[in-house]
Ligand SMILES: C[S@@+](CC[C@H](N)C(=O)[O-])C[C@H]1O[C@@H](n2cnc3c(N)ncnc32)[C@H](O)[C@@H]1O
């Protein structure tokens with residue numbers, strides 16, 4: 001399994017797997033959930049202002065991905081996946097239902113670790129690809145990996161703790177980031193929110209990563225148009241825009257099958273600056 005680091009405050013020893021769970025040299029112990037994931041959250045993590053996606057959003061995204069809507073995105077990400085070596089380690093921050101891991105790293109289950117703070121998400125992920133390591137943890141409270149040990153950190157529409165990403169990346173490692181593009185689902189947002197704000201996050205992310213010693217070496221867009229059925233529309237909005245107000249819900253219900261833009265900004269980072 002992926003070598004994890006103890007999450008107890010100020011500990012950071014390696015967690016070693018034994019018959020009855022994971023234990024560090026200081027004696028801290030974590031059990032494996034019956035669904036196969038490891039709960040390494042600390043009591044203070046549960047009080048987080050951001051407890052991970054709620055079950056509705058997780059299930060909406062799960063249904064959406066099961067319909068194959070991310071197939072083109074996966075294809076766009078593939079060229080950025082580092083060349084395989086037997087000990088390759090991958091960390092997926094905010095892995096959700098775990099769709100992307102087995103699609104992008106099918107031959108590396110033992111080097112792959114997905115982190116999410118949502119229990120329903122991590123359960124779906126562990127069921128999908130039990131050979132990989134899945135942890136319920138707060139990616140904003142320190143990553144459970146040793147320094148300079150990870151070959152590829154992924155943040156696909158998830159958390160981006162830049163200082164920690166920089167700490168865990170190996171000198172030749174890369175970090176792959178995806179965020180919604182400015183016209184992602186624009187047709188739906190225009191109908192539901194009346195205005196449908198267009199906002200690119202790219203510059204701010206590149207700046208934040210740069211401040212933490214991570215240089216953007218490539219950037220591209222993934223964009224497609226698809227026809228969505230009425231029952232998919234609510235899922236599309238629920239998985240992306242959390243605060244759907246009551247007044248907006250009735251507008252969602254009245255949208256017919258329609259053409260929708262899917263767009264994501266993709267960035268690849270490596271250690272370094274200039
Ligand atoms: C928009 S979803 C993307 C999921 C997945 N990467 C995908 O593209 O399908 C964002 C995910 O980040 C998780 N998340 C939010 N805050 C988190 C945190 N502090 N630590 C770990 N995961 C978190 C959510 O529970 C959710 O599953």
Ligand SMILES: [Zn+2]
Pocket residue numbers: 006007008011012013024025026027028
């Ligand atoms: Zn410990």
